[in-house]
Structures are given as structure tokens and as C-alpha cells.
Amino acid sequence: MDVQKKIKKTMIALAGNPNSGKTTVFNSMTGGRQHVGNWPGVTVEKKEGKFTQNTHEITVVDLPGIYSLTAYSIDERIARDFLLREKPDAVVVVVDASNLERNLYLVTQLLELGSNVVLDLNMMDVVRNKGLEIDTSKLSAVLGIPVIETVAHQGEGIEKLKETIVEISGEKADSFRIDYDQDIESEIEAVQNAVTLPGYPSRWVAIKLLEGDAEILERVADSNAESVVLESQAKLERHLGYDLETAFVERRYAFLSGLVKESTRKRLGLAERLDMSDRIDRILVNRYLGIPIFLAMMWLVFQLVFTLGAPLADGIDSFIGWFGEAVSSGIEGVKGPKWLSSLLSDGIIGGVGSVLVFLPNIMLLFLAIAILEASGYMARAAFVMDRFMHALGLHGKSFIPMLLGFGCNIPGIMATRTLESEKDRILTILVNPLMSCSARLPIYVLFAGAFFSKSQGLVIFSLYLMGIVLAVVVARIFKSIFFKGEVAPLIMELPPYRLPTIKGVFIHMWERSSLFLRKAGSIIFLGVVLIWFLASLPLGAEYASEQSLIGKLGSLFTPLLEPAGFGFWQAGVALLFGILAKEVVVGTLGTLYGVEEAGLTSVIQAHFTALSAYAFMVMALVYIPCIAAIATIKRETGWKWTGLAVGYSLVLGWFLAVLIYQMGVLFMALR
Amino acid sequence: MPLSMVRPGQRVRIEEIRGGRGLIGKLASMGFYPGVEIRVVSNRPGPLIVSRDGVKLGLGYGMAHRILVYPVS
Numbered sequence: 001m002d003v004q005k006k007i008k009k010t011m012i013a014l015a016g017n018p019n020s021g022k023t024t025v026f027n028s029m030t031g032g033r034q035h036v037g038n039w040p041g042v043t044v045e046k047k048e049g050k051f052t053q054n055t056h057e058i059t060v061v062d063l064p065g066i067y068s069l070t071a072y073s074i075d076e077r078i079a080r081d082f083l084l085r086e087k088p089d090a091v092v093v094v095v096d097a098s099n100l101e102r103n104l105y106l107v108t109q110l111l112e113l114g115s116n117v118v119l120d121l122n123m124m125d126v127v128r129n130k131g132l133e134i135d136t137s138k139l140s141a142v143l144g145i146p147v148i149e150t151v152a153h154q155g156e157g158i159e160k161l162k163e164t165i166v167e168i169s170g171e172k173a174d175s176f177r178i179d180y181d182q183d184i185e186s187e188i189e190a191v192q193n194a195v196t197l198p199g200y201p202s203r204w205v206a207i208k209l210l211e212g213d214a215e216i217l218e219r220v221a222d223s224n225a226e227s228v229v230l231e232s233q234a235k236l237e238r239h240l241g242y243d244l245e246t247a248f249v250e251r252r253y254a255f256l257s258g259l260v261k262e263s264t265r266k267r268l269g270l271a272e273r274l275d276m277s278d279r280i281d282r283i284l285v286n287r288y289l290g291i292p293i294f295l296a297m298m299w300l301v302f303q304l305v306f307t308l309g310a311p312l313a314d315g316i317d318s319f320i321g322w323f324g325e326a327v328s329s330g331i332e333g334v335k336g337p338k339w340l341s342s343l344l345s346d347g348i349i350g351g352v353g354s355v356l357v358f359l360p361n362i363m364l365l366f367l368a369i370a371i372l373e374a375s376g377y378m379a380r381a382a383f384v385m386d387r388f389m390h391a392l393g394l395h396g397k398s399f400i401p402m403l404l405g406f407g408c409n410i411p412g413i414m415a416t417r418t419l420e421s422e423k424d425r426i427l428t429i430l431v432n433p434l435m436s437c438s439a440r441l442p443i444y445v446l447f448a449g450a451f452f453s454k455s456q457g458l459v460i461f462s463l464y465l466m467g468i469v470l471a472v473v474v475a476r477i478f479k480s481i482f483f484k485g486e487v488a489p490l491i492m493e494l495p496p497y498r499l500p501t502i503k504g505v506f507i508h509m510w511e512r513s514s515l516f517l518r519k520a521g522s523i524i525f526l527g528v529v530l531i532w533f534l535a536s537l538p539l540g541a542e543y544a545s546e547q548s549l550i551g552k553l554g555s556l557f558t559p560l561l562e563p564a565g566f567g568f569w570q571a572g573v574a575l576l577f578g579i580l581a582k583e584v585v586v587g588t589l590g591t592l593y594g595v596e597e598a599g600l601t602s603v604i605q606a607h608f609t610a611l612s613a614y615a616f617m618v619m620a621l622v623y624i625p626c627i628a629a630i631a632t633i634k635r636e637t638g639w640k641w642t643g644l645a646v647g648y649s650l651v652l653g654w655f656l657a658v659l660i661y662q663m664g665v666l667f668m669a670l671r
Numbered sequence: 672m673p674l675s676m677v678r679p680g681q682r683v684r685i686e687e688i689r690g691g692r693g694l695i696g697k698l699a700s701m702g703f704y705p706g707v708e709i710r711v712v713s714n715r716p717g718p719l720i721v722s723r724d725g726v727k728l729g730l731g732y733g734m735a736h737r738i739l740v741y742p743v744s
Contacts (some may be wrong), residue, residue: 002699068696152701246688248696250704252699277725281713285720287714287717290715387716437688489730490730491729493701493729494729635696
């Protein structure tokens with residue numbers, strides 16, 4: 001019987017260098033949705049897809065793009081840990097066939113680890129256009145693994161790849177070894193005899209230890225082993241006359257360049273030439289033009305985001321208003337309890353809705369960033385900004401997370417996973433909330449519009465700038481306290497310029513925007529309900545009035561806020577609500593003063609002065625990351641750093657607000 | 672001479688990488704190791720761009736200072 005046929009379940013992993021087309025292979029194998037991107041952060045979570053071939057059900061795990069199995073960044077560690085611990089039935093390595101030698105480096109590392117590898121020579125179209133010929137049977141014979149040619153974006157060769165996966169999965173890999181010369185080999189043997197690490201091939205462990213892999217050494221945790229390794233290393237370096245890491249690299253590449261030479265043939269003599277891409281690079285990273293071009297790009301991006309975004313945001317805003325009304329009148333219509341209608345319309349719809357209003361702006365910003373990334377410009381921008389980032393004690397690679405932060409800090413924080421240095425990563429995360437995310441803009445728009453109508457743009461710009469300046473100062477201070485030492489060296493690949501595909505760009509935009517949407521659906525939802533209770537209790541108190549729990553809580557903070565010029569309970573409550581999501585501050589003030597957003601301007605003009613309004617905006621910029629950002633920081637760094645992020649921003653925000661207000665009162669006779 | 676001193680457009684061969692732990696391996700995994708011929712695409716104050724067979728790498732100035740190269744004709 002057909003139904004009785006046993007379905008064999010298999011798990012395979014997909015590995016490869018960044019920009020090798022791995023994600024496209026994944027998509028065409030599984031029909032799964034994922035994007036082709038250049039900037040890391042692409043595979044933020046473990047992506048899985050499935051396909052069935054005859055009686056086999058194959059689960060494909062898409063690993064982050066990596067160059068080697070030495071864990072330099074979190075992405076590489078994720079990939080390596082997965083391969084070592086989960087031991088997939090097969091590993092498909094996707095390589096850019098037009099750059100064979102470099103890509104095969106990762107392949108040899110996997111083979112040394114004993115993985116059951118299928119080699120996928122992708123981008124064969126590029127190879128053919130370049131006039132190159134690859135002898136796949138020779139590659140296959142020397143490496144002892146099946147080799148399949150594909151052109152993933154046209155689906156060419158994918159069927160063959162699937163068949164091969166089914167054929168070989170679960171088989172034991174042929175043993176593969178690179179011969180490292182007698183001197184090194186005898187020390188490998190010595191270490192192999194002295195050290196054991198259950199579950200890992202002993203030769204691989206010995207090689208990694210000799211190469212100085214700190215993580216493996218830690219895992220071995222045997223002082224005797226450590227001394228054996230150190231002794232072997234010292235002995236070898238004396239013999240070789242130079243460092244061991246170079247020795248290993250040279251031997252591997254000696255093997256690889258020989259292999260590539262034997263198995264490829266150039267039909268045309270195509271010398272590397274000064275091509276178009278070089279010319280573009282010379283302009284985009286030019287010492288005089290680089291920064292102006294970058295600033296012009298940013299200006300364009302923000303124009304796009306705000307001119308296109310504003311009408312869309314208004315549309316969502318009025319829809320939410322209408323929806324809340326409709327729900328509450330619906331409940332009153334069926335004589336439903338009043339608290340329910342209040343919970344639904346004031347609490348949930350109003351609260352979550354005020355977050356959703358930002359969706360158009362955020363999606364447009366991420367769309368623009370996705371286009372910049374896919375075209376190859378973003379890596380150049382990071383490169384141009386390298387010098388500026390040094391002012392923060394970081395380097396160019398930290399720039400992209402910062403830029404993303406202007407949209408929403410959550411994807412910004414998540415994008416730090418590609419940084420090699422843990423110090424850099426934590427530092428980048430700590431200052432990321434100082435990048436004024438789009439949720440803070442409505443606060444500025446309201447207050448700057450009410451008090452600085454003539455120079456509204458300038459005032460808002462000053463706040464963005466202040467965020468950046470504070471990031472520089474805070475980063476330098478933290479660097480000198482917690483992360484002493486030199487800036488980790490900048491090494492980043494600059495991907496080739498490409499025309500972005502519509503599908504790729506939209507999928508990328510959606511992946512980042514959905515991080516923001518998920519926060520609206522989960523954390524903010526819970527927070528909104530909690531705050532609604534605080535605003536409604538005790539029974540009988542008017543919603544969000546001074547007598548409600550939240551009003552009392554707000555009053556507690558008034559003495560603290562007094563020196564900053566806004567010592568009234570409404571301001572305290574608005575800031576409390578703002579921890580949920582900064583944009584909630586505006587809506588809260590509306591609720592507390594019992595006016596629609598249109599009437600809010602005159603109400604705050606009555607309560608604030610120009611000076612205290614500016615102090616309030618600064619407070620709103622700095623005082624604390626929103627709940628969702630705090631949760632993300634916790635997940636990425638742990639409690640200790642999260643505590644620091646929350647603590648320093650609270651203190652700094654309050655201190656600056658007070659400082660600005662008091663200086664204004666003292667020196668400029670303002671109130 | 673250090674890579675940091677090479678003018679744009681010039682071809683050089685990597686002689687030695689005086690990196691700290693891990694740097695040599697990191698660069699090697701990206702296809703840059705002693706013996707390969709590279710071209711300097713851009714070298715302004717600050718980081719520079721090098722290219723090998725069309726693969727481009729952005730390198731910090733400090734890093735480039737520790738890569739020793741010699742010119743090839």
C-alpha cells in the first residue's frame with residue numbers, strides 16, 4: 001500500500017560564503033520565502049525549509065553565510081555549533097563557481113570536520129560568460145564528494161542537486177585529509193594522542209588547537225592538554241621560522257590552488273582589468289566626494305520616507321480611530337459592559353494602533369535600506385563612515401546597525417550579530433537606542449510645532465544630532481571603562497554592484513518590518529493591557545485620572561521632574577506610558593488632558609514653556625529604550641548589559657533635561 | 672613595504688601578514704593570504720579597498736599597515 005510506504009526523514013544543512021547565492025538555492029529547493037541579500041543579518045534566525053523527493057522528506061536548514069569554521073562572529077559560531085552538535089545527514093556547500101579557490105576553503109574545512117558534503121557549483125552562468133571551464137569530475141574525484149553545477153536563479157541543476165542529496169544523505173563521508181608536511185603532521189599526531197574531545201574527530205580537534213582556536217581549547221578544559229598544545233606550537237614555530245596560523249593557511253591554499261589549476265581552464269585570456277565596478281568605487285569612496293554622496297543618499301532616503309509615509313500614516317491613524325469608535329459603540333449597542341468597551345477601544349486598539357501608525361514610515365525606510373544593500377552601496381557607505389565610527393571607538397561595520405536604528409532600534413540591535421568582536425557588538429547595542437527611532441518623531445513634531453513653529457525643522461534636526469553626539473560620548477566612556485583596547489580591525493567584503501531585484505528587496509523589507517510588527521503584537525499588546533488596568537483601577541476612578549493607580553504613580557515622579565520644568569503628573573504618566581513605545585507619549589497626553597490630538601497643541605502651550613518643552617523632548621529622546629528594545633537587548637546580551645542600557649539612559653535623560661532647563665532659567669532668564 | 676603605502680591602481684603580492692591571532696585565518700578564509708597578487712583599488716586616508724580576482728575587501732588602515740607587500744610588474 002502506498003500509505004504504508006515508509007517516509008524517511010532527513011535533515012541537511014546549507015552552508016556557503018556570503019554572496020554565493022545560497023539563499024537563492026534555498027528558495028528554489030524548498031520554494032521557501034527568504035531573500036537574497038548582501039548585508040549580514042540576513043539569516044537572523046534559523047531558517048528551515050522542506051522538500052520531498054520520492055519517499056524522502058528532507059528538511060533544509062539554511063545556515064548564515066560564513067567564510068570558515070573558525071568562530072569569528074556570532075553568525076559563524078551559530079553555523080559551526082549547528083554542524084558540530086546537530087550533525088546533519090549531509091551538508092550542501094553552495095560556492096560561487098566564478099571564485100572557486102576562495103570558496104573551496106570553506107569546503108576543505110567542512111571535509112576536515114568529517115561532514116558529508118555535496119558541493120554545489122553555483123553561478124555557473126557567470127563562469128560560462130567569463131570563458132571558464134570547470135572539470136567537475138576532477139574536483140569530485142580529488143575531494144571525494146559529489147559535485148553539481150547549478151544556476152540557482154534560473155532553477156538550473158536544482159533537481160539534480162536534490163536527487164544527489166537523497167542519494168548520499170546519511171552516508172559516512174570518505175575520509176579526507178590535507179597533508180600538512182612532516183613537521184606539522186607529527187605535532188598533529190602528538191596532540192591527537194594527548195587530547196580527546198568526545199563527539200569530534202580527533203584530527204580536526206588537534207588541527208584547531210594548533211591553530212589556536214580558543215573556543216575548542218576552552219571546551220577541552222584540560223590543563224595537561226593545554227601544555228601539550230603550547231609545547232607543540234612553540235616547537236613548530238621554531239622549526240618553521242614563522243607563525244603557525246600562516247603555515248596552516250599556506251598549506252591549505254597550496255592544495256587548493258593546485259586543485260583549481262588542474263580542474264579549471266580559461267578559454268579566453270581574460271586578464272583582471274580596471275572594470276566598471278572599480279570606477280564606481282573610486283567615486284563613491286573618494287576622499288572628497290564620499291561623504292557628500294553619502295549625505296545626499298541619506299537626504300533622499302528620508303525624503304522618500306517622510307513624504308510618501310505621511311499620508312499613509314494619516315490613513316492608518318484615521319482607520320484606527322474609526323475602528324475603536326466602531327468597536328465601543330458596537331459593545332454599547334449590545335449593552336456590553338462598559339469596562340470591556342474601554343479595554344478594547346482605549347486600551348488595546350488605541351495602544352497597539354498608535355504603534356501601527358508608524359508601519360508605513362518604517363517599511364519605507366527598510367525598503368530604501370534594502371535597495372541600498374542589494375545594490376552594493378551600503379557596504380561602501382559603511383566603508384566611508386569608518387573614520388566617523390572610529391570616533392565612537394567602533395569601526396565601519398557598526399554603522400549599518402546604527403542606520404537601521406533610525407527606523408526602529410530592534411532590527412538595529414539584531415543586525416549587530418555580524419560583528420566579529422564581542423566588545424564592538426555590545427558597545428554598538430548599548431548606544432543604538434540613542435539613534436532617534438521613528439517612534440520618537442511624533443513627540444518632536446507636536447512639541448516643536450507648538451513652541452518653535454518658525455524653526456521646527458531645525459529643532460527636530462538638533463534632537464537627531466544630539467542623539468548622535470550623545471552616542472559618540474557614551475560610546476567613548478563605555479569603551480574606556482568596559483571595553484579597553486584597540487578598535488578591532490576592519491575587514492569587510494565589498495560585494496559586487498548589482499541591480500536589486502524587486503522580489504529580493506521586498507522580502508528583505510518585510511523581514512525587518514515584521515520584527516517591528518511582532519513587537520506590536522506581543523510585548524506592546526501585553527503592556528497596553530497592563531497600563532489599561534493601572535489607568536482604570538481603583539474602581540470608580542476616572543480613566544487615567546490623577547486618582548487612578550497610574551495617576552498616582554505619575555504623581556510620585558513629579559518631584560523628580562520638577563527641576564526639568566515639567567513637574568506635573570500628566571508628564572510623568574506620559575513618560576511612563578512611553579516605555580511601552582515612545583510614540584504612545586503623544587496619545588497619552590491627549591487622553592490625560594481629555595483632548596483630541598488636534599487640540600493638544602493649545603493644551604500643551606498652556607502647560608509647557610518653550611524651554612520646558614525642549615527639555616521634555618530631550619528627555620523623550622534619551623530616557624529609556626522601549627520595552628521591545630529592552631527585551632531585544634536582553635536576548636542579545638543578557639541582563640547585565642540590559643541593566644546598564646536602561647540605567648544609563650534613565651540617568652542621562654533626566655540629567656540632560658534638568659541641565660537644559662536650569663541653564664535656560666539661570667543664564668537666559670527663560671522659564 | 673606596508674600595504675597602506677601602496678598607490679591606487681598598483682598591483683602587489685602579499686608577503687606577510689603580521690596580524691594578531693585570528694586575523695591571518697580570517698583574511699585567508701576570504702581568499703587573501705601570503706603569495707597572492709592583489710590590486711589596490713582605492714587608498715585615501717582611512718581604510719582602503721583591495722581586489723583579488725574581482726573579490727573586493729575593505730581594510731582598516733591599521734590592518735593594511737600590518738600587511739607587507741612587494742610590487743609586481
